[in-house]
Amino acid sequence: MLSCKEITKLVSKSLDRPLPPSKRIIVWMHLQMCRLCSAFRRDQILLKERIAQEVSRESGKEMPQEVTLSAAAKQRITKAMDSQGS
DSSP, X not given: OOOHHHHHHHHHHHTTSOOOHHHHHHHHHHHHHOHHHHHHHHHHHHHHHHHHHHHHHHHSSOOOXXXXXXXXXXXXXXXXXXXXXX
C-alpha cells in the first residue's frame, strides 16, 4: 500500500497526464478509503479549473486543454519533482 504522500504525488501527476492502469487502480483504491487524499484530489481539480477560468477571463481566450512541453522541459520538471521527493 502506498503512503498518502505517494498518492498525492500520483494524483497531481494524473491531472496532467494519464497514469498507467496499475497506478490508477492503486490511487482509486486509496481514495476510496482516505478522506484526506480524496479532499486533496477534489481541491486540485477545483484549483486547475479555477486557474483555467482566470486565464480565460484575463486573456479573453480559452485555456488550451492540452499544453505540450519540449522533451527537455519535461525532463527538467521530472528531475526536479524526483529530487523533491527524496
